[in-house]
Amino acid sequence: MKNIGFVGLGKLGMDAAEVFATKNKVYGYDIYPRASDTVKVCDSVEECINKSDWIFIAVETPHSKEYDGSVPSAHLQPKDFNYEVVKSVLKEINQYATADKNIVLISTVLPGTTRREFDNLLDKHTLIYNPYLIAMGTVKWDMVNPEMLIIGSKDGNDSRVNELINMYQDIMENNPRYECGTWEEAEAIKIFYNTYISAKVGIVNMIQDFAMKIGNMNVDVVTDALANATIRLQSPKYMTAGMGDAGACHPRDNIALRWLAENYDVGYDMFSTIMGARESQAKNMADFLVYQAQENNMSVVIHGKAYKPDIEYCIGSYSTLVGHYVKEAGIDVKYLDPLADDTTDCIGSIDEPSVVLMAHNRKITYGYVTEHSDSDLSDIFYTDIPHNSIIVDPWRKMDKHSKDYKVIHYGNSRPE
Numbered sequence: 228m229k230n231i232g233f234v235g236l237g238k239l240g241m242d243a244a245e246v247f248a249t250k251n252k253v254y255g256y257d258i259y260p261r262a263s264d265t266v267k268v269c270d271s272v273e274e275c276i277n278k279s280d281w282i283f284i285a286v287e288t289p290h291s292k293e294y295d296g297s298v299p300s301a302h303l304q305p306k307d308f309n310y311e312v313v314k315s316v317l318k319e320i321n322q323y324a325t326a327d328k329n330i331v332l333i334s335t336v337l338p339g340t341t342r343r344e345f346d347n348l349l350d351k352h353t354l355i356y357n358p359y360l361i362a363m364g365t366v367k368w369d370m371v372n373p374e375m376l377i378i379g380s381k382d383g384n385d386s387r388v389n390e391l392i393n394m395y396q397d398i399m400e401n402n403p404r405y406e407c408g409t410w411e412e413a414e415a416i417k418i419f420y421n422t423y424i425s426a427k428v429g430i431v432n433m434i435q436d437f438a439m440k441i442g443n444m445n446v447d448v449v450t451d452a453l454a455n456a457t458i459r460l461q462s463p464k465y466m467t468a469g470m471g472d473a474g475a476c477h478p479r480d481n482i483a484l485r486w487l488a489e490n491y492d493v494g495y496d497m498f499s500t501i502m503g504a505r506e507s508q509a510k511n512m513a514d515f516l517v518y519q520a521q522e523n524n525m526s527v528v529i530h531g532k533a534y535k536p537d538i539e540y541c542i543g544s545y546s547t548l549v550g551h552y553v554k555e556a557g558i559d560v561k562y563l564d565p566l567a568d569d570t571t572d573c574i575g576s577i578d579e580p581s582v583v584l585m586a587h588n589r590k591i592t593y594g595y596v597t598e599h600s601d602s603d604l605s606d607i608f609y610t611d612i613p614h615n616s617i618i619v620d621p622w623r624k625m626d627k628h629s630k631d632y633k634v635i636h637y638g639n640s641r642p643e
């Protein structure tokens with residue numbers, strides 16, 4: 228049992244702290260009031276620092292507001308994240324710690340940041356960079372069932388890393404790989420993992436675009452074949468075309484990586500291509516909705532505004548990106564989402580037959596979490612959908628033979 232401190236008890240920090248609290252004594256501090264049954268929330272950062280031998284930093288590394296990917300951003304000037312909050316916490320640790328501490332930074336940073344921005348802020352403490360591969364809505368499950376733990380130290384050989392691995396082995400439910408290296412290697416594994424997902428989603432959605440334009444082609448037939456090509460093409464995850472990559476991390480990571488490509492003058496910018504493709508794919512989907520709306524004299528409703536089901540966060544949402552292009556084409560667009568933290572243009576019910584984009588699909592999003600049963604993940608309408616509406620299903624899972632609605636499988640252009 229260790230004494231662990233968490234500075235930053237937000238979306239990632241609180242859940243992570245509570246997972247550690249199942250086996251350790253965990254203290255926490257946040258500038259906003261937070262409460263937990265298992266984490267002892269301290270009144271000051273000084274108390275949290277001095278009660279803990281291991282201090283995990285989970286504060287935000289924000290991007291500028293318009294850089295989250297929920298509206299077009301590929302045209303904006305590339306920019307790094309803002310590291311001021313992390314720096315101020317490191318300075319506080321340096322100032323208040325009365326003994327040598329193990330500092331573990333889990334916030335997301337671009338490769339090269341820890342050495343350039345943080346190393347000189349700590350006099351005697353060990354700094355470890357340990358980002359998580361975790362998604363909102365499944366933070367606790369992802370944390371104890373990761374496919375790998377990423378741990379970086381200054382020279383890649385710090386003996387404290389083994390101590391940290393022992394702490395993780397105590398709480399893991401699976402038997403993950405531990406990928407250890409230098410700070411830069413750990414920073415790169417994390418952020419390029421995210422980019423790889425964005426690229427994968429970009430490729431399957433590109434195939435969806437071609438399916439819609441060429442005809443006689445169901446995108447799932449193609450992507451299922453590629454997903455099962457496990458000799459060369461890896462796992463089937465993120466191999467279903469549908470809505471684009473979204474959320475608080477992936478779009479903004481790629482946007483910030485454009486800055487890295489420019490800053491290190493690598494001569495090309497793949498991230499811009501990935502983000503530009505994501506925006507064109509959203510526009511293609513929007514054009515399809517607009518066409519349906521104009522042909523049938525209907526307005527457009529997007530079923531799901533948050534970036535995925537069962538969470539409230541609209542940051543980096545692909546629904547709002549699609550909605551942006553629908554609106555730009557002059558068609559009224561509304562959102563249905565009982566949880567959305569941004570209720571702009573949200574409605575509670577639909578009065579007239581509409582073109583409804585089924586953006587949320589719980590099985591696609593959460594099907595990999597083994598503790599969910601199929602019935603847990605069954606799809607629900609957030610409200611009654613008026614008969615004769617046109618439902619555009621970008622995941623192609625809804626029954627096409629509904630007598631109440633016309634269901635269109637976006638991405639399947641085979642003739643009926």
Ligand SMILES: NC(=O)c1ccc[n+]([C@@H]2O[C@H](COP(=O)([O-])OP(=O)(O)OC[C@H]3O[C@@H](n4cnc5c(N)ncnc54)[C@H](O)[C@@H]3O)[C@@H](O)[C@H]2O)c1
Nearest residue numbers: 235236237238239240257258285286287288334335362363
């Ligand atoms: N949320 C995720 O799923 C996720 C996954 C992987 C990585 N990350 C990364 O983790 C970091 C944190 O993300 P988040 O989603 O938890 O952000 P968040 O904004 O929800 O949480 C950050 C918390 O830090 C607190 N804070 C700010 N300044 C502080 C200070 N000086 N002292 C103490 N607390 C302070 C804030 O009040 C907030 O509660 C980011 O770098 C993010 O990119 C997040």
